[in-house]
Structures are given as structure tokens and as C-alpha cells.
Amino acid sequence: MADPVAPVRRSSEVTKGVILAAARERFAADGYERATIRSIARDAEIDPSMVMRYFGNKEGLFVAASAFELRLPELGALPGKHIGAVLVSHFLDRWEQDEVLTALLRVGVTNAAGAERMQEILRQQIGPVAAGVCPYPEQAPQRALLVTTQILGMAMARYVLRIPAAVAMDRDEVVAWLAPTVQRYLTAERP
Amino acid sequence: MADPVAPVRRSSEVTKGVILAAARERFAADGYERATIRSIARDAEIDPSMVMRYFGNKEGLFVAASAFELRLPELGALPGKHIGAVLVSHFLDRWEQDEVLTALLRVGVTNAAGAERMQEILRQQIGPVAAGVCPYPEQAPQRALLVTTQILGMAMARYVLRIPAAVAMDRDEVVAWLAPTVQRYLTAERP
DNA sequence: ACTGTTGGTCAACGCTTGTTGGCAACGGTA
DNA sequence: TACCGTTGCCAACAAGCGTTGACCAACAGT
Numbered sequence: 001m002a003d004p005v006a007p008v009r010r011s012s013e014v015t016k017g018v019i020l021a022a023a024r025e026r027f028a029a030d031g032y033e034r035a036t037i038r039s040i041a042r043d044a045e046i047d048p049s050m051v052m053r054y055f056g057n058k059e060g061l062f063v064a065a066s067a068f069e070l071r072l073p074e075l076g077a078l079p080g081k082h083i084g085a086v087l088v089s090h091f092l093d094r095w096e097q098d099e100v101l102t103a104l105l106r107v108g109v110t111n112a113a114g115a116e117r118m119q120e121i122l123r124q125q126i127g128p129v130a131a132g133v134c135p136y137p138e139q140a141p142q143r144a145l146l147v148t149t150q151i152l153g154m155a156m157a158r159y160v161l162r163i164p165a166a167v168a169m170d171r172d173e174v175v176a177w178l179a180p181t182v183q184r185y186l187t188a189e190r191p
Numbered sequence: 192m193a194d195p196v197a198p199v200r201r202s203s204e205v206t207k208g209v210i211l212a213a214a215r216e217r218f219a220a221d222g223y224e225r226a227t228i229r230s231i232a233r234d235a236e237i238d239p240s241m242v243m244r245y246f247g248n249k250e251g252l253f254v255a256a257s258a259f260e261l262r263l264p265e266l267g268a269l270p271g272k273h274i275g276a277v278l279v280s281h282f283l284d285r286w287e288q289d290e291v292l293t294a295l296l297r298v299g300v301t302n303a304a305g306a307e308r309m310q311e312i313l314r315q316q317i318g319p320v321a322a323g324v325c326p327y328p329e330q331a332p333q334r335a336l337l338v339t340t341q342i343l344g345m346a347m348a349r350y351v352l353r354i355p356a357a358v359a360m361d362r363d364e365v366v367a368w369l370a371p372t373v374q375r376y377l378t379a380e381r382p
Numbered sequence: 383a384c385t386g387t388t389g390g391t392c393a394a395c396g397c398t399t400g401t402t403g404g405c406a407a408c409g410g411t412a
Numbered sequence: 413t414a415c416c417g418t419t420g421c422c423a424a425c426a427a428g429c430g431t432t433g434a435c436c437a438a439c440a441g442t
Contacts, residue, residue, distance in 0.1 A: 009418090009420070010419085015419080046420080047420065047422080049420085049421075050419080050420070050421090053420095
């Protein structure tokens with residue numbers, strides 16, 4: 001006789017983790033609306049109702065999936081002369097380590113909470129650096145924004161739209177080209 | 192007696208135009224999946240079935256709404272020294288004149304056709320310029336890509352995510368800051 | 383005046399979505 | 413052993429989606 005398919009019984013924490021991993025993957029690949037609770041549940045090999053039980057609703061699931069520690073290195077203490085290269089390199093790392101930032105970017109385009117969180121992260125990561133090295137402190141927010149646009153644009157091209165020429169560039173090339181731009185946005189006296 | 196709500200009867204071309212305008216607005220504001228045929232029809236004050244009649248299906252509607260003449264100025268003939276400023280200025284114009292580019296960007300994140308069209312436009316607009324002024328012709332595609340990332344990033348920040356600091360910058364400031372970056376990507380000997 | 387075409391509405395279809403509530407089995411504890 | 417919270421599945425709901433086909437009224441040409 002075949003077993004009547006006894007369901008696996010894990011700890012709830014483990015299950016939550018599996019769901020979150022699947023959610024991150026789906027959100028990153030499909031964006032907010034096309035990443036359905038059902039598809040995420042299928043990936044996690046669990047019933048959709050469990051997702052609801054643990055995370056309340058879809059928005060709650062997304063918030064949980066995109067909440068993560070930033071663990072940014074001590075950028076403020078780094079030498080100002082290479083801050084551009086360090087920043088670009090840092091963000092390439094973050095984007096390639098896990099899918100959360102890609103998910104955030106894809107979701108942020110259509111979902112307000114995602115957009116908010118994306119901005120918050122960029123502000124927290126770039127803001128202090130700009131405040132530290134910008135020659136005119138009152139210009140720091142604008143300088144930070146400029147840096148943000150360049151980093152955002154490369155991320156869009158490379159990880160979201162996957163423009164072939166952007167994917168083809170290797171890490172060092174990207175850093176070599178973008179670092180001077182970022183450096184100039186942060187430290188130039190004027191445009 | 193009140194009239195039994197006699198439906199307005201316009202020419203089909205006019206109606207198509209109204210639908211397309213509503214579609215562009217919705218796609219630009221909501222992205223592909225959240226811009227529903229029903230909501231577009233409601234904006235155009237017409238029955239959803241008319242949208243189907245004229246454009247076949249939702250994908251067809253999007254293609255029609257995002258098909259437009261590029262009418263790029265003769266960039267190739269312009270002085271190479273200011274090509275950066277001209278390019279940035281040109282794209283700011285295009286993005287602010289109508290909503291198609293914003294729609295394309297929002298949709299492109301989740302819809303393959305949108306992503307394809309966005310890339311095609313960027314390639315057509317930036318590619319020839321890069322080929323014209325890049326010191327090493329074989330590097331032209333890479334240089335064009337770099338320009339694309341900077342323009343894409345500013346567009347994301349300013350028109351899609353609407354980051355306050357990006358919206359607050361005025362046109363001339365944006366051009367002043369971005370132009371040297373674009374200029375360098377196009378004409379620098381090496382990073 | 384008749385007729386075919388055109389611009390328009392209405393009602394429904396099949397499907398998918400987020401979400402809910404009930405029920406079964408397991409496992410620790412008393 | 414009897415209990416009870418936990419983990420899980422199942423079936424269903426209401427709402428919204430893209431899409432379809434039947435039908436109606438105004439027009440244009442003869």
C-alpha cells in the first residue's frame with residue numbers, strides 16, 4: 001500500500017523561512033502583482049492559506065520579505081579619495097548577494113510600500129556618505145540624489161531590464177567607469 | 192421626459208484616440224497589470240468591449256499606445272563638444288512632453304514587450320550618437336550603455352519613483368550635472 | 383423607404399486572485 | 413491516557429480580470 005501522502009511537519013520558523021525565500025525570488029522575478037500568493041506557496045511547497053496565517057496578507061508578506069538588515073560597512077571612515085569606487089563596489093555586492101534589492105526595485109515601480117522602502121535604503125546608505133565628503137553640507141542631499149540616479153540606472157539596466165550590454169560588462173569595468181562619476185557628484189565644487 | 196441617455200456617436204478614429212490617451216495615462220501611472228482594460232475604458236467613457244474591438248487584446252492596446260514616432264533631432268550633426276548636454280536635454284524633453292516613456296519604463300519592468308521597446312528606443316537614440324563620437328568605434332555599444340544607465344537612473348528617480356530630491360531639481364541643474372557624465376562616457380579615452 | 387455598415391451598450395463566460403473557515407493529524411504535557 | 417496548541421490541507425467565497433457574442437440605434441447610399 002502507498003502511504004496516504006503524509007504531510008511533512010516542520011517547525012513554523014523553518015516554514016516561514018522557506019516561504020520568505022520563495023517570496024523574495026518571485027517578487028524579484030515577477031514584480032508585485034504577478035508574484036501571486038499561490039505561486040509563492042507552490043514554490044515553497046505549502047498551502048496558500050499558510051502564507052496568510054503567518055503573514056496576514058500579501059502586503060504583509062512583501063514587507064516581511066523585504067525587511068532585512070542593511071549591514072553597511074563603515075563607509076564614513078573610509079578615505080574620501082576612493083569613496084566613489086567603494087560605493088559602487090558596495091552596491092554591486094549588495095545587489096548580487098541576494099535578490100531583495102532587485103525585488104524592491106521591481107516592486108517599487110508599481111507598489112507604494114516598495115518604492116518607499118527602496119528610497120529609505122538608498123537614503124540610509126548614500127546620505128551619510130554624501131554628508132561626510134560633500135564640500136558644501138547644504139548640497140549633500142542633492143549630491144546623494146545624483147549618486148542614487150547613477151546607481152539606480154546601472155541596477156535597472158543590469159538586474160531588472162537585463163540589457164545585454166549591461167549584463168556583459170564585468171564588475172571591474174562597471175566600477176572603473178562609474179566610480180569617477182560618483183566621486184565627482186560627491187566631491188566636485190560645482191557641476 | 193429625460194432622454195434615455197442617447198450614447199454619443201463619434202468617428203471611430205476619434206474614439207481610438209481617446210482610448211489611446213487614456214491607456215497611456217493609465218499605463219504610465221499604474222504599470223501593466225494594474226492598468227486594467229476596464230479602468231482605461233472608464234477613463235475614456237466607453238465600454239470595455241470597444242477597446243477589444245479596436246485593439247484586439249490588452250497587449251495590442253499597449254503596443255498601439257506605446258508606438259510613436261521618435262522624431263529625434265539630427266544629433267549626429269551636432270558639435271561633439273556639447274553632445275552630452277544636448278543628449279540629456281533631449282531626453283528630459285522627451286520624458287516631459289508625453290507620458291509614453293514613463294509608461295514604457297513602468298511597464299517594461301514586468302512586461303517583456305515593454306522592456307523590449309524601451310531598449311529599442313534607447314538603442315536607436317543613443318547608439319548612433321555613440322558611434323559618431325566615441326574615440327574607439329568598437330567600444331561604442333559599451334559607451335552607449337553607460338549613457339543609458341545614467342539617463343535611465345535619472346528618469347527612474349524623477350518620473351517613476353518620484354524621489355523628492357529628484358523632482359525638486361530644476362531642468363538646468365539636471366543638465367548641468369549629468370552632461371559632463373554623459374560627455375565623459377562618450378568621449379573619454381578610458382575610464 | 384429600404385439596407386448594409388458603423389459606433390455603441392449589455393450581459394455574460396471562464397478564469398485567477400486574495401482571503402477565509404473548517405477539519406485532520408501530529409506532538410508535547412499533565 | 414486525555415488533552416490541547418500547532419502544523420497542515422481542503423474547499424469555498426466574493427471580487428476582479430480579459431474576453432466574447434448578441435443586440436440596438438444611428439447613419440449613408442441607393
